[in-house]
Amino acid sequence: AQSVTQPDIHITVSEGASLELRCNYSYGATPYLFWYVQSPGQGLQLLLKYFSGDTLVQGIKGFEAEFKRSQSSFNLRKPSVHWSDAAEYFCAVGAGPGNTGKLIFGQGTTLQVKP
């Protein structure tokens, strides 16, 4: 069955420090992978996505993620965190073209940024 695991429920980093949020997935075929961010009271905003090709993908707000098939991982990174990055981050996996397109989400990681 498809599943997504985000091992870190809560992470605190200092402003300006680097960030890595972990995501592991279980999927039978080539996965379509996504990272979404949710600020308090807001909906889900897409940060970046991976479908194929270059395994290092760039997203909005200075985020990037690397797909590692051998590790079934799609970790999100940012070299220097800003206070406005404090939010909840969700990793998700979806089926490819021709399927219904539903997304399976991880539990989410709450990012707190210290001044």
Added chain:
Amino acid sequence: EPEVTQTPSHQVTQMGQEVILRCVPISNHLYFYWYRQILGQKVEFLVSFYNNEISEKSEIFDDQFSVERPDGSNFTLKIRSTKLEDSAMYFCASRNSLLTSGSYEQYFGPGTRLTVT
């Protein structure tokens, strides 16, 4: 930039009552979804809808739930007889096409917080 909208932002209802959550997907999108997020838990898929019919539903989406696209713009989720455990944030999402990966991403609305008392 086009966006998915949802109304109301917050709905309070009594157990056993019917509620209808409304969504206006992006106008040229063809695929529509409902997800829910119980407080402190992950976002869960409920149902997908295409060509005026359900294309996939989860175990959560039992007979108490129904979806409808009553006109060319709205997409609704109805819960016939609400239970306490239906309290959650409900997100609507839409996407353009499933045929090409470039149009694969789903756009989410801001959500409706449903509180069942």
